[in-house]
Amino acid sequence: MPEPRQKYTGETRFPLIMQNIHRYFFYAAMLVASILTYDTVLAFRDEHYEWGHMGLGTVVFLANAVLLWMYTLSCHSCRHTVGGRLKHFSKHPVRYLGKLNAPHARLAWYSLISVALADLYVYLLAIGAFDDPTLF
Numbered sequence: 001m002p003e004p005r006q007k008y009t010g011e012t013r014f015p016l017i018m019q020n021i022h023r024y025f026f027y028a029a030m031l032v033a034s035i036l037t038y039d040t041v042l043a044f045r046d047e048h049y050e051w052g053h054m055g056l057g058t059v060v061f062l063a064n065a066v067l068l069w070m071y072t073l074s075c076h077s078c079r080h081t082v083g084g085r086l087k088h089f090s091k092h093p094v095r096y097l098g099k100l101n102a103p104h105a106r107l108a109w110y111s112l113i114s115v116a117l118a119d120l121y122v123y124l125l126a127i128g129a130f131d132d133p134t135l136f
């Protein structure tokens, strides 16, 4: 088969340049994960705003925040940013974040499911389906 183009231009032209937009979503994802982490910290209070308490909802929020951070930090954009914007990671193994990056696709599914379950949990609490069970 002949190549349809004379020269490979990679992601420098439309439509593949649209893939580069994903890099900027990394920063938005960091913001969302930070807000969820703040919410998770607040979940360690009881209904009287006393600290040091925990309910099932706290566990749900905590698991959700951890999975979202793992997903966000395993993004290729994070690897690129933290790794010093290197183009060849194999030449700079100290800055290689491969261990966290390798399960990225699996973390995407886990975090997607955890977001849905956390939203469902909050929805059920909001409509009064049950009270958040207190652990301590």
Ligand code: FES
Residues within 6 Å of the ligand: 022, 074, 075, 076, 077, 104
């Ligand atoms: S979200 Fe960045 S590589 Fe998947």
